[in-house]
Amino acid sequence: MKQSPSLIGPSGEETVLPTFLNLPPDKRERVVEAALVEFADKGYQQASLNTIVAASGIAKGSIYQYFRDKKGFFLYLFDFAVARVRRTLVQVKEASAHQDFFTRLEKSLLAGVEFIRRHPRIYGIYLKILFDRHVPRRDELLRAVRRFAADYLGSLLRQGMARGEVRADLPEGTAVFILDALLDRFLQAASVPAFDVALDLDRAASPELEQRIRELVDILRRGLAR
Amino acid sequence: MKQSPSLIGPSGEETVLPTFLNLPPDKRERVVEAALVEFADKGYQQASLNTIVAASGIAKGSIYQYFRDKKGFFLYLFDFAVARVRRTLVQVKEASAHQDFFTRLEKSLLAGVEFIRRHPRIYGIYLKILFDRHVPRRDELLRAVRRFAADYLGSLLRQGMARGEVRADLPEGTAVFILDALLDRFLQAASVPAFDVALDLDRAASPELEQRIRELVDILRRGLAR
Amino acid sequence: MKQSPSLIGPSGEETVLPTFLNLPPDKRERVVEAALVEFADKGYQQASLNTIVAASGIAKGSIYQYFRDKKGFFLYLFDFAVARVRRTLVQVKEASAHQDFFTRLEKSLLAGVEFIRRHPRIYGIYLKILFDRHVPRRDELLRAVRRFAADYLGSLLRQGMARGEVRADLPEGTAVFILDALLDRFLQAASVPAFDVALDLDRAASPELEQRIRELVDILRRGLAR
Amino acid sequence: MKQSPSLIGPSGEETVLPTFLNLPPDKRERVVEAALVEFADKGYQQASLNTIVAASGIAKGSIYQYFRDKKGFFLYLFDFAVARVRRTLVQVKEASAHQDFFTRLEKSLLAGVEFIRRHPRIYGIYLKILFDRHVPRRDELLRAVRRFAADYLGSLLRQGMARGEVRADLPEGTAVFILDALLDRFLQAASVPAFDVALDLDRAASPELEQRIRELVDILRRGLAR
DNA sequence: AATGAATGAGAATTCATTCAT
DNA sequence: GATGAATGAATTCTCATTCAT
Numbered sequence: 036m037k038q039s040p041s042l043i044g045p046s047g048e049e050t051v052l053p054t055f056l057n058l059p060p061d062k063r064e065r066v067v068e069a070a071l072v073e074f075a076d077k078g079y080q081q082a083s084l085n086t087i088v089a090a091s092g093i094a095k096g097s098i099y100q101y102f103r104d105k106k107g108f109f110l111y112l113f114d115f116a117v118a119r120v121r122r123t124l125v126q127v128k129e130a131s132a133h134q135d136f137f138t139r140l141e142k143s144l145l146a147g148v149e150f151i152r153r154h155p156r157i158y159g160i161y162l163k164i165l166f167d168r169h170v171p172r173r174d175e176l177l178r179a180v181r182r183f184a185a186d187y188l189g190s191l192l193r194q195g196m197a198r199g200e201v202r203a204d205l206p207e208g209t210a211v212f213i214l215d216a217l218l219d220r221f222l223q224a225a226s227v228p229a230f231d232v233a234l235d236l237d238r239a240a241s242p243e244l245e246q247r248i249r250e251l252v253d254i255l256r257r258g259l260a261r
Numbered sequence: 262m263k264q265s266p267s268l269i270g271p272s273g274e275e276t277v278l279p280t281f282l283n284l285p286p287d288k289r290e291r292v293v294e295a296a297l298v299e300f301a302d303k304g305y306q307q308a309s310l311n312t313i314v315a316a317s318g319i320a321k322g323s324i325y326q327y328f329r330d331k332k333g334f335f336l337y338l339f340d341f342a343v344a345r346v347r348r349t350l351v352q353v354k355e356a357s358a359h360q361d362f363f364t365r366l367e368k369s370l371l372a373g374v375e376f377i378r379r380h381p382r383i384y385g386i387y388l389k390i391l392f393d394r395h396v397p398r399r400d401e402l403l404r405a406v407r408r409f410a411a412d413y414l415g416s417l418l419r420q421g422m423a424r425g426e427v428r429a430d431l432p433e434g435t436a437v438f439i440l441d442a443l444l445d446r447f448l449q450a451a452s453v454p455a456f457d458v459a460l461d462l463d464r465a466a467s468p469e470l471e472q473r474i475r476e477l478v479d480i481l482r483r484g485l486a487r
Numbered sequence: 488m489k490q491s492p493s494l495i496g497p498s499g500e501e502t503v504l505p506t507f508l509n510l511p512p513d514k515r516e517r518v519v520e521a522a523l524v525e526f527a528d529k530g531y532q533q534a535s536l537n538t539i540v541a542a543s544g545i546a547k548g549s550i551y552q553y554f555r556d557k558k559g560f561f562l563y564l565f566d567f568a569v570a571r572v573r574r575t576l577v578q579v580k581e582a583s584a585h586q587d588f589f590t591r592l593e594k595s596l597l598a599g600v601e602f603i604r605r606h607p608r609i610y611g612i613y614l615k616i617l618f619d620r621h622v623p624r625r626d627e628l629l630r631a632v633r634r635f636a637a638d639y640l641g642s643l644l645r646q647g648m649a650r651g652e653v654r655a656d657l658p659e660g661t662a663v664f665i666l667d668a669l670l671d672r673f674l675q676a677a678s679v680p681a682f683d684v685a686l687d688l689d690r691a692a693s694p695e696l697e698q699r700i701r702e703l704v705d706i707l708r709r710g711l712a713r
Numbered sequence: 714m715k716q717s718p719s720l721i722g723p724s725g726e727e728t729v730l731p732t733f734l735n736l737p738p739d740k741r742e743r744v745v746e747a748a749l750v751e752f753a754d755k756g757y758q759q760a761s762l763n764t765i766v767a768a769s770g771i772a773k774g775s776i777y778q779y780f781r782d783k784k785g786f787f788l789y790l791f792d793f794a795v796a797r798v799r800r801t802l803v804q805v806k807e808a809s810a811h812q813d814f815f816t817r818l819e820k821s822l823l824a825g826v827e828f829i830r831r832h833p834r835i836y837g838i839y840l841k842i843l844f845d846r847h848v849p850r851r852d853e854l855l856r857a858v859r860r861f862a863a864d865y866l867g868s869l870l871r872q873g874m875a876r877g878e879v880r881a882d883l884p885e886g887t888a889v890f891i892l893d894a895l896l897d898r899f900l901q902a903a904s905v906p907a908f909d910v911a912l913d914l915d916r917a918a919s920p921e922l923e924q925r926i927r928e929l930v931d932i933l934r935r936g937l938a939r
Numbered sequence: 940a941a942t943g944a945a946t947g948a949g950a951a952t953t954c955a956t957t958c959a960t
Numbered sequence: 961g962a963t964g965a966a967t968g969a970a971t972t973c974t975c976a977t978t979c980a981t
Binding site: 076077078080081162163165167168169205206208209210212213215216219221224230233234247250251256 | 302304307389392393407411432435438441442445446447477480481482484485
């Protein structure tokens with residue numbers, strides 16, 4: 036639970052106060068977990084600090100000892116969540132460095148689904164930010180995440196081109212767009228019930244899921260491969 | 262502004278009251294427009310009836326002459342929105358019936374972007390429903406919309422297969438998933454600023470947009486064509 | 488449904504407007520019945536004109552063609568109700584003129600229970616007035632009703648004394664008080680479930696009811712008779 | 714002002730919150746008094762929390778720090794009121810244990826009138842519950858009170874029978890009914906202006922009141938004594 | 940540093956009454 | 961005479977934030 040340097044540059048004021056960072060770890064975790072649950076379920080505005088303090092067993096006033104205000108609390112959670120995602124994806128990327136582009140795509144999809152199933156709150160927070168224009172400093176947050184995704188996929192793609200696994204004449208922006216869209220939607224479908232009508236990914240068990248991933252990447256291979 | 266039969270089956274009670282349907286059209290439109298703006302901007306729970314009545318210049322109590330309650334108001338707007346979408350897509354489908362699969366895809370994408378630019382609120386409402394678990398009767402609403410999208414794309418795809426423009430050995434579910442994902446994300450990128458990092462579709466003018474669409478469909482053609 | 492001259496003298500303004508009295512009788516009855524139901528159930532303030540117009544199938548504005556306002560509507564109903572009660576009790580009194588005091592008491596009790604079971608709304612309205620200090624012109628209304636009851640019982644009692652059936656040295660006020668209390672409570676117990684704990688009158692069928700009445704009057708006979 | 718265990722069994726949720734019980738006593742009393750006034754005057758539904766907060770000088774939101782909701786507030790007051798009544802009546806019963814049945818009746822009536830004059834709000838609340846079918850958990854509340862009254866009078870009566878002061882062949886239910894009716898009506902007449910026409914108890918000063926009580930019990934003695 | 944009571948703005952909803960048609 | 965849409969004040973309840981202890 037160590038905090039990497041904030042993704043979202045300080046916009047003048049601190050958001051998380053030192054009090055919170057000095058808290059006993061188990062208390063800190065209780066607070067973070069309760070907050071992730073509430074924000075992921077309700078979104079920023081609709082989330083209730085009352086609910087969070089009740090679930091984490093702290094006093095209402097304490098929130099304001101830990102964070103400047105609701106906004107600061109939320110921004111802290113966002114940082115926390117992004118750090119987790121980043122750590123996971125970097126691991127996947129490095130662990131598959133020697134494999135070919137399409138295999139890496141498959142691994143990334145699988146790792147993504149696994150991550151979401153292990154940390155449903157975190158993906159939930161991301162989705163809330165994505166679609167709520169009133170989240171504080173939303174543009175900044177989104178740009179951070181999506182730039183990250185684009186970098187990840189772009190880097191995979193360029194490596195694939197360099198190795199001759201992917202057509203070199205591909206318009207890179209469009210290809211990244213396609214990869215990003217499919218990855219993101221695949222994860223959404225795996226996490227939001229009643230989201231996709233075609234594949235029922237949210238209930239899919241492991242073997243079936245891998246089969247779907249293979250079919251998806253097969254089509255992409257035809258579309259993108261040399 | 263005539264009301265086609267409700268997409269969402271009557272769950273026992275009426276939602277829109279006859280009073281509203283008998284209103285002078287310009288007033289009705291002012292109310293609908295103000296409500297679309299507010300619901301698309303804030304989502305169901307966070308939308309404020311106060312804001313809507315202020316923007317449309319009616320009295321607070323009048324809302325309850327028009328709709329049973331906030332939920333009823335929202336469901337009416339949803340029906341209204343879906344009817345518009347459906348009408349548009351059906352037109353596109355029929356107008357391009359004689360063309361080949363990939364041309365139809367291009368036309369659909371272009372029509373979609375145009376629709377969103379002309380009716381940004383409507384797409385916004387759909388996105389809110391998609392990502393807010395607490396929207397009333399959400400599952401029902403979503404199923405209606407997504408089944409509609411899947412039917413549309415599935416029907417295009419099967420016609421394409423029948424004409425030999427698309428590989429016959431394609432796993433249909435996965436192919437529909439890909440088309441749906443790309444279509445939806447393309448529209449999202451065109452409507453939500455800072456949504457896509459790769460293509461800057463939201464600011465793209467017509468010629469550039471068509472270029473992007475062509476690139477996208479090109480890759481799909483390789484992936485899906487015979 | 489003819490209207491006897493108002494019990495409650497005109498306090499300056501008319502309450503029921505001629506429009507209402509000229510209405511076709513069936514419509515007038517529908518309105519009165521719906522209003523009795525609502526006022527008896529909810530009391531004056533809590534009763535909703537919306538509910539009444541919905542139940543009687545008239546337009547909301549029509550109420551104000553028929554009555555000056557809610558208060559006037561209520562006062563009219565009160566007059567209507569009292570006229571019914573009065574008519575009934577006078578009949579009982581006259582029909583039993585030749586019988587002895589205690590038999591007349593029994594008959595009155597039985598007639599009272601029957602009346603309440605036939606016209607539960609009317610007794611309900613009376614109870615509401617009795618206990619809601621905010622009913623318009625309440626004191627006036629109550630005095631009318633209770634003076635009526637006291638006259639009725641006082642007249643029975645004095646006839647009983649004159650005939651030598653009742654002790655002559657009885658303090659009349661106290662005796663009337665006892666009779667009134669028992670009569671009223673007996674009727675309340677017969678009409679409001681969970682009102683009396685001792686006798687379960689509200690569910691009592693005719694023979695059992697008559698048995699209770701006889702026991703009650705027996706005790707009274709011992710207390711009051713010569 | 715200590716709270717005896719709730720008469721009305723816990724129906725799953727707490728109603729009064731600890732915040733209220735920890736309040737400084739003078740503030741707590743201000744709130745209780747203002748609420749008793751308002752609920753006794755208007756009844757449950759018609760009572761306005763706005764009025765109560767204004768009268769007790771607290772903020773609107775504070776009510777919800779003290780009680781779950783309006784219903785909880787009301788139930789707390791009911792408990793509070795019943796505890797007071799019970800305490801008083803038990804004292805009377807014990808203080809007169811060695812006296813004969815009819816003397817005890819007189820004492821009870823007198824104590825009742827005194828109680829009502831000292832705590833008019835409390836009797837007012839009871840009357841509201843009695844006649845408003847829409848009070849939350851009304852049946853439960855009423856049963857508690859009336860069972861209590863029936864027990865009290867039944868116990869007095871049986872002791873009177875055992876000592877040979879009261880006829881042994883009396884139908885107990887009917888006798889209790891009579892006693893309950895007279896006691897209750899006597900108190901009502903003493904508390905609700907314009908309630909009884911015969912005795913003018915509400916304005917009666919002490920000596921006159923005692924005279925009325927003696928007359929009443931005399932008649933009862935004839936009716937009930939051996 | 941922790942607590943939790945206090946606050947008041949703002950939410951959805953109901954309703955008696957008015958008035959143009 | 962009948963209609964029913966319009967109105968706005970009043971209702972209960974929620975919540976982020978402050979502050980004295």
